[in-house]
Structures are given as C-alpha cells and as structure tokens.
Amino acid sequence: MNSKEFFNLCAQEYDSVYYSAENTENKDIAQHLTNIIEQNKVESIIEFGCGNGYWLLLSASIGVQRILGIDQSVAMLSVAKSKLINYPFVEVLESDITQQMQFESLFDMAIISFVLSVIESCRLDCVIDNVSKSLRRNGLLFMVENKQPSLSANDVCKLTICEHWGGAKYDVTYHLYSCTFLCHKLEEYGFRIIEPIDINSDIYCLVAQKK
Numbered sequence: 275m276n277s278k279e280f281f282n283l284c285a286q287e288y289d290s291v292y293y294s295a296e297n298t299e300n301k302d303i304a305q306h307l308t309n310i311i312e313q314n315k316v317e318s319i320i321e322f323g324c325g326n327g328y329w330l331l332l333s334a335s336i337g338v339q340r341i342l343g344i345d346q347s348v349a350m351l352s353v354a355k356s357k358l359i360n361y362p363f364v365e366v367l368e369s370d371i372t373q374q375m376q377f378e379s380l381f382d383m384a385i386i387s388f389v390l391s392v393i394e395s396c397r398l399d400c401v402i403d404n405v406s407k408s409l410r411r412n413g414l415l416f417m418v419e420n421k422q423p424s425l426s427a428n429d430v431c432k433l434t435i436c437e438h439w440g441g442a443k444y445d446v447t448y449h450l451y452s453c454t455f456l457c458h459k460l461e462e463y464g465f466r467i468i469e470p471i472d473i474n475s476d477i478y479c480l481v482a483q484k485k
C-alpha cells in the first residue's frame with residue numbers, strides 16, 4: 275500500500291488517535307503556533323500535508339485571513355473540509371508535495387507538521403524547496419516533527435511500527451530526520467533557524483525564517 279492509500283484508509287480514525295483530549299502535546303504546539311502567528315501578525319498561511327485540517331482550523335479560528343492546505347489524500351481533505359465549513363475562505367488542494375510546485379502568490383507562513391517523517395529521504399529536498407518557494411522574504415516556517423530514538427545519531431533513521439487502523443494491522447515505516455540535519459537542510463534552502471522548541475520526549479518544533 276502506498277502512502278496515499280494509507281492516509282485515505284486512516285482519515286476517519288485519525289482525529290480520535292492523534293487529536294483526542296488526552297493528547298496534551300497538541301495544546302502545547304497550538305499555544306506556540308498561536309503566539310508566533312499573533313506576534314508576527316501573520317495574515318496568510320500555507321500548510322503542506324495538512325491532513326485532517328487541525329492546524330488549518332486553528333489558524334482560521336484566530337483570524338488568519340488567507341489559508342491554503344495541501345494534501346495528497348482525498349479522504350483526509352474531505353475530513354478537513356467538513357471541519358472548515360464555517361470558514362469558506364480556507365482553500366484545500368489535492369496535490370503531491372514531493373513534485374515541483376508553482377505559487378502565484380506567496381505566503382507569510384508555512385506549516386509542515388508530522389509530514390517529513392512520512393517522506394522518503396530521496397524526496398525531501400523537493401518538499402523543502404516547495405516550502406521555501408511558497409514563502410515571501412522574511413516569511414516564517416513552523417515545522418513539527420517526531421524526534422529520533424535517543425540512541426540514533428544519524429541524519430535519518432528508519433523506524434517501522436505495527437499500527438492498527440480500521441481493525442487491521444499495518445507495518446508503517448517512518449523516516450526520522452535529526453533536528454541538526456533538518457536545520458542544515460533548511461539553511462541550504464535559504465532559511466535562517468530561529469529556534470527549536472522541545473515539546474516532549476518524542477516531538478519538537480522548528481521555527482525558521484526565509485532570508
């Protein structure tokens with residue numbers, strides 16, 4: 275099963291697994307993201323791999339006026355659209371972010387959350403290039419990622435986990451990039467790192483600015 279089919283399959287269950295009330299790390303991430311949006315008066319946001327629209331909804335609810343979410347999964351986008359019914363100005367687009375993209379107008383902020391870990395390392399450059407190209411000069415990037423296991427000191431390590439979705443078991447392989455590696459990669463694509471933010475033992479955020 276490819277990644278698109280996999281995310282189509284988990285779309286309906288995704289919120290109850292990752293965005294239930296017990297997942298307090300989402301509240302921490304939301305607080306950091308909200309502060310950055312408000313302090314920098316962010317008016318437009320593009321999200322790469324927006325999934326079920328959790329961060330799109332947050333951005334719309336705090337007053338961001340132009341929002342575009344991109345995802346390859348029609349089923350995830352359909353969940354996102356149903357949540358965003360009261361925010362008709364939020365646009366969603368079905369597209370593959372590992373292919374070269376063109377942007378007619380540029381954004382103040384790009385979000386990419388729990389997406390790089392599902393991207394093969396051979397496609398990573400193209401994704402980061404797209405993210406960089408979507409931003410205006412001094413535009414901000416807010417990235418959320420899984421940390422590598424503490425023993426790993428590699429640029430990228432693969433982790434295969436047996437997950438249960440829709441009553442069946444699937445072996446899912448994640449590509450966990452080290453924070454140092456991602457910082458260097460972002461610098462290569464014209465970003466200045468502002469700060470890494472530690473959320474908990476598994477998750478961190480990176481804030482960067484396009485030069």
Ligand SMILES: C[S@@+](CC[C@H](N)C(=O)[O-])C[C@H]1O[C@@H](n2cnc3c(N)ncnc32)[C@H](O)[C@@H]1O
Pocket residue numbers: 277278281322323324325326327328344345346347350369370371372386387388389392393
């Ligand atoms: C783990 S989910 C994260 C969803 C959301 N960003 C979040 O934080 O809840 C990864 C998302 O990335 C999307 N994705 C993975 N590869 C993609 C690709 N090549 N192009 C577009 N979207 C992709 C998946 O369809 C899925 O919705």
